[in-house]
Amino acid sequence: MSLTKSLRMAVAALAVGALSLTACSQGTPTDSSSPQPAAGGSSSSAGGGQQGGQLLGIVSITATDSNNARVIAGATEAAEAAGWKVEVVDAQGNADTANAAIRNFVSKKAGAIFDLVFPVSSLGAGLQAAKDAKIPVATWGGGLGDGVVMTTGDGGPFAEPATQAMLDELGDSGSVLALTYRGGQVCRDREAVFDEMLADHPDIKITKSEVTIPGFLQDGARHATAWLAAHPAGSEKLAIWGCWEDPTLGAISALQQQGRDDVLTYGINGSSTAIKAVQDGTLTATVYEDGKGEGAKMFEVVQEAIQAGDSWEQQTLDVPGVLVTADTVDDFLKEHPEALQ
Numbered sequence: 221m222s223l224t225k226s227l228r229m230a231v232a233a234l235a236v237g238a239l240s241l242t243a244c245s246q247g248t249p250t251d252s253s254s255p256q257p258a259a260g261g262s263s264s265s266a267g268g269g270q271q272g273g274q275l276l277g278i279v280s281i282t283a284t285d286s287n288n289a290r291v292i293a294g295a296t297e298a299a300e301a302a303g304w305k306v307e308v309v310d311a312q313g314n315a316d317t318a319n320a321a322i323r324n325f326v327s328k329k330a331g332a333i334f335d336l337v338f339p340v341s342s343l344g345a346g347l348q349a350a351k352d353a354k355i356p357v358a359t360w361g362g363g364l365g366d367g368v369v370m371t372t373g374d375g376g377p378f379a380e381p382a383t384q385a386m387l388d389e390l391g392d393s394g395s396v397l398a399l400t401y402r403g404g405q406v407c408r409d410r411e412a413v414f415d416e417m418l419a420d421h422p423d424i425k426i427t428k429s430e431v432t433i434p435g436f437l438q439d440g441a442r443h444a445t446a447w448l449a450a451h452p453a454g455s456e457k458l459a460i461w462g463c464w465e466d467p468t469l470g471a472i473s474a475l476q477q478q479g480r481d482d483v484l485t486y487g488i489n490g491s492s493t494a495i496k497a498v499q500d501g502t503l504t505a506t507v508y509e510d511g512k513g514e515g516a517k518m519f520e521v522v523q524e525a526i527q528a529g530d531s532w533e534q535q536t537l538d539v540p541g542v543l544v545t546a547d548t549v550d551d552f553l554k555e556h557p558e559a560l561q
Contacts, residue, residue, distance in 0.1 A: 276306045276519065277325030279318050279346075281337035281404050282433045283310035285466060286491035287511040288336050291360050294515025295334060302523070304331065313403050313433030315342040322346030326353045332522045333357045334515075339405035340365030356525050358518045361406035369525040370535040372514055375409025378507050379463070381543040382486045383417045385505045386459050389484055393423040394457030397447045399440055399467035400430045407463035410488060414461065431467045440470025448478060459484035465494040465506050472502050490544060492560050498549050507541040508552070508559060514539055 276299045280288045296306045309321040318338045325333050326349045333350055335343060340363045350357050351367030359371040386396070398414060401407040418424060429443035444460060451458055460475075462468035465487020475483055487494050490508025497503035517537060525532045544552050553559060 274304055275325070275328060275330040276304050276332050276334065277321070277328070277330040278306065278308045278334045279321045279325075279336065279338070280308060280310055281313055281318070283308060284434070285464070285489075286493065287464070287489040287509060290511030291334075291336060291515035291518075294512035294517075295519050296515075297512075298516040298519040302519070311338070315403070319343055319346040322357075323349045326350055326355060329353070330355055332519075332526070334518060334522075335359040335362045337361050337404040337406050339363060339408065340368060342403075356522055358522050359405075360514065360518065361404070361409075363405050364534050364536065368534065369532055370518065370521045370537060372518070373536050373538045375406045376413040377538070378488050378509060378541040379410035379413040380417070381541060382488050382505060382507045383414050383461065385543060385545065386461060386484060386486050387417065387421065387424075389504070390421075390424060390457050390459060392421060394459065395425045395427070395451055396458075397444060397460045397471070398426055398428045399443060399460065399462040399471065400428055401433065401436070401463055401467075402430060403433065410463045414463075431470075436467045437470035437473075440467035441474040443467075444471035444474040445478075448474065448480060448483075453480060453482045457484075458482060459486065459504075462487045464489045465491060465497075465503065468503065469493060469497060472497065476502070488541070490542070490559060495544060495549065495553070495559050498544055498546060501546060505543060505545045508544050508556065509541050510539065510556075512558075 276295065278292055278295060280292060282288055283292060292308055299306050307325070311318040311321060315338060318335070322333055322335070322343065323346055333355060335357060337360060340347060340359060347357060347365060347367050356369045357367055359368055361372055361375050364371050396418070398411070400411050402411070418426060427447055429447070431439035431443070440462065460468055460471045460483055462471070468485050468487040472485055475481070484504045485502070486504055487506040490506050494503055494506040495508070498506060514537070521535060521537065542552065
């Protein structure tokens with residue numbers, strides 16, 4: 221199978237999975253009228269309006285992204301094992317939708333609410349409603365704020381290995397297309413790390429293009445097509461960097477349409493599609509993140525916060541990323557076979 225056909229099949233699979241997940245996230249809300257006590261729950265002031273909290277509300281910036289889906293899966297599995305019900309809202313990158321979803325979960329007297337990626341600075345109304353109702357909120361990459369009991373540190377640190385790998389290949393000069401997204405805290409933090417690391421390499425020219433949610437695959441291809449027109453093959457060392465790998469996968473489709481194999485490509489999150497792209501040589505490197513494990517850990521920590529009540533102190537859960545390249549992918553998959561699922 222050619223590299224072009226392999227990537228097209230991978231991107232098509234990603235799109236089909238996205239549509240399926242979106243359909244699931246927009247289903248009929250779970251009936252929470254009959255509370256079920258949660259394992260380890262309590263009636264402390266951090267536990268919301270119900271004994272122990274039987275509903276976990278998850279608000280995702282895009283439930284169609286593979287790593288968001290992994291976090292949702294991990295949190296759902298852990299919550300359901302503890303006797304909780306779970307509802308997911310795909311806010312599709314819209315902070316107003318996210319705020320409305322949080323307020324809706326407050327009205328349902330949820331036991332806890334998870335925010336995936338939206339910066340706490342864009343969720344003022346929702347977070348205030350949750351705080352007033354004494355419902356704990358946890359964020360995945362959204363940062364800490366008033367009423368937030370924990371967050372994950374998967375933003376900036378995950379950008380370091382991918383960016384360093386790119387710099388090791390480029391050396392002191394070249395041109396980079398950086399595909400950014402400023403609507404989410406994770407990508408903001410990763411872009412800040414990218415900027416800091418590239419500041420020490422003034423001869424590397426940077427073009428930044430922001431993608432949208434939804435539409436990141438198409439945007440990646442569109443931005444790459446325009447950038448490639450100004451950067452012909454053989455002109456200099458070239459690379460495309462994405463604050464997560466899906467926009468980069470979109471850019472790779474543009475590379476293949478133009479028969480360009482001279483551009484290095486980098487992403488972050490380590491979706492199954494990205495790992496397969498590293499295997500077939502179309503993606504230079506990605507950084508794997510165990511999103512499912514993070515989702516389960518978030519629920520565990522929130523239960524601890526509920527039990528602790530007012531004595532709880534905010535936490536940041538640090539999860540290391542793993543750089544995956546053509547040289548390391550086989551050994552990586554022996555250790556993490558779940559990465560291809």
